[in-house]
Amino acid sequence: MDTVNILGARISMMGIEESVDCIMDMMEQSGNHAIFTPNSEIVMNAYKDKEFLDLINDADLLTADGIGLVYASKIVGKPIYERAAGFDIAMELVARMAEEGKTLFLFGSKPGTAERAADILMEENPGLKVVGTRNGYFKPEETDDIISEINSSGADVVWVCLGSPAQEKWIMANKDKLWCKVMMGLGGSLDAITGDMPRAPQWWCNHGLEWFYRLMKQPSRIGRMMALPKFGLTVLINGRKFPQ
Numbered sequence: 615m616d617t618v619n620i621l622g623a624r625i626s627m628m629g630i631e632e633s634v635d636c637i638m639d640m641m642e643q644s645g646n647h648a649i650f651t652p653n654s655e656i657v658m659n660a661y662k663d664k665e666f667l668d669l670i671n672d673a674d675l676l677t678a679d680g681i682g683l684v685y686a687s688k689i690v691g692k693p694i695y696e697r698a699a700g701f702d703i704a705m706e707l708v709a710r711m712a713e714e715g716k717t718l719f720l721f722g723s724k725p726g727t728a729e730r731a732a733d734i735l736m737e738e739n740p741g742l743k744v745v746g747t748r749n750g751y752f753k754p755e756e757t758d759d760i761i762s763e764i765n766s767s768g769a770d771v772v773w774v775c776l777g778s779p780a781q782e783k784w785i786m787a788n789k790d791k792l793w794c795k796v797m798m799g800l801g802g803s804l805d806a807i808t809g810d811m812p813r814a815p816q817w818w819c820n821h822g823l824e825w826f827y828r829l830m831k832q833p834s835r836i837g838r839m840m841a842l843p844k845f846g847l848t849v850l851i852n853g854r855k856f857p858q
Contacts, residue, residue, distance in 0.1 A: 615675070618692040619856040621661040621848060623652060625676050625683055629696035633677050634706045640674065641716060641770050641795040648673040648785050649798045651700030653680030654845040656778050661848065666779055669786050677703060682842060686849045692858050700800050701813060704773065708735055711771065712742035719767050719794070721760070722750035722775025723804040731807040745769050750776045757784075761791050771796045775804045 615636075617624040628636060640647040650673045652660070660667035670676060677698040678684055687694040711718060718735070720728040728747035736742050746767035748760055764772055772794045774781045781799035789797065805811035 617676075618687045618690065618694060619858050620683055620686045620690065621657055621845075621853065622667050622671075622856060623657045623660055623676060624671055625652070625657075625678050625687070625694070626698070627687075627692070627694050628677070628698060630698050630702050630706055633675065633698050633703050634710060636675060637703070637707055637771075637796055637798075638710055638714070643795075646789060646792060646794055647675070647796050648789055649675045649677070649796060650782055650785075651677045651679040651698075651703065651798070651800065652683070652778075654682030654686070654842055655680075657683065657686075658845040658848065659779065666782075670782055672786060673782075682845055685846070686853060689849050690853045690856070690858065700798070701803050701806055704798065704800055704803055707771070708739050708742055712739040715741065715743070716770040717743045717745045717768060719746040719748075719764050719769035719772045720744060720775070720804060721748045721764070721772060722781070722800075723802075724810075725749040725751065727804050727808055727810065728775075731804040734807055757788065761788055765791075765793045769794050771798065773798050773800045773803065775800050775802065777801055 616627045618627055626633065637649065650670050652670060660670055677700065678687070678694050679697070679699045681697055684694050684697050708718065720732055722728065728749060732744035732747050736744055746763060746769060748763060752760060772792065774785055774797060776784060778799065778801060781801070785797045785799055802811050806813045
């Protein structure tokens with residue numbers, strides 16, 4: 615798999631369709647696989663936290679969720695030609711899973727959200743089987759019960775939507791206990807599916823302005839958004855120091 619090193623994170627250069635093909639292939643392989651979809655903020659956090667950087671690099675696939683990573687790849691001299699956002703990959707993936715009879719478990723968000731997302735996904739993708747749901751509010755001592763619930767469901771794929779870095783840490787801490795083929799960290803995807811936190815219209819996404827749209831809708835995100843200029847400056851200063 616061809617990757618680009620962005621501040622130490624090994625980001626796949628595959629686009630959406632290639633990423634979906636890769637994930638479908640993983641379902642036919644032995645063992646299980648962890649997939650993360652980092653954006654600029656997550657990569658910046660990993661750059662500042664070597665333990666977290668090592669953790670995400672242990673995943674089987676890191677896709678370029680944010681337009682900032684696409685720009686960064688050009689700066690370091692190994693350009694990614696298509697942003698592969700986690701939500702877009704997830705929507706293409708469930709369509710393929712429906713065709714091939716694969717099963718899905720949804721884990722995360724507020725009580726009731728995963729159930730509503732399951733109903734929407736199955737309505738939009740006839741043949742898709744969502745075999746279990748679980749909200750993202752739990753105590754550490756409940757983890758074993760959640761793992762048992764996922765394993766008992768027989769799911770091929772689990773979406774873990776706890777937000778970063780919680781979802782990445784949860785997946786890697788429990789990867790060896792899970793029987794599913796694929797675990798994906800997908801942040802706010804369940805809220806996007808239900809409309810509780812709608813994605814930006816396609817025009818904004820196509821022009822790399824989804825972050826600005828979300829900021830307009832949620833001004834409270836301004837603190838988090840400050841990571842974006844810091845990321846860009848760090849890539850400009852240090853990006854080429856990382857071997858490709």
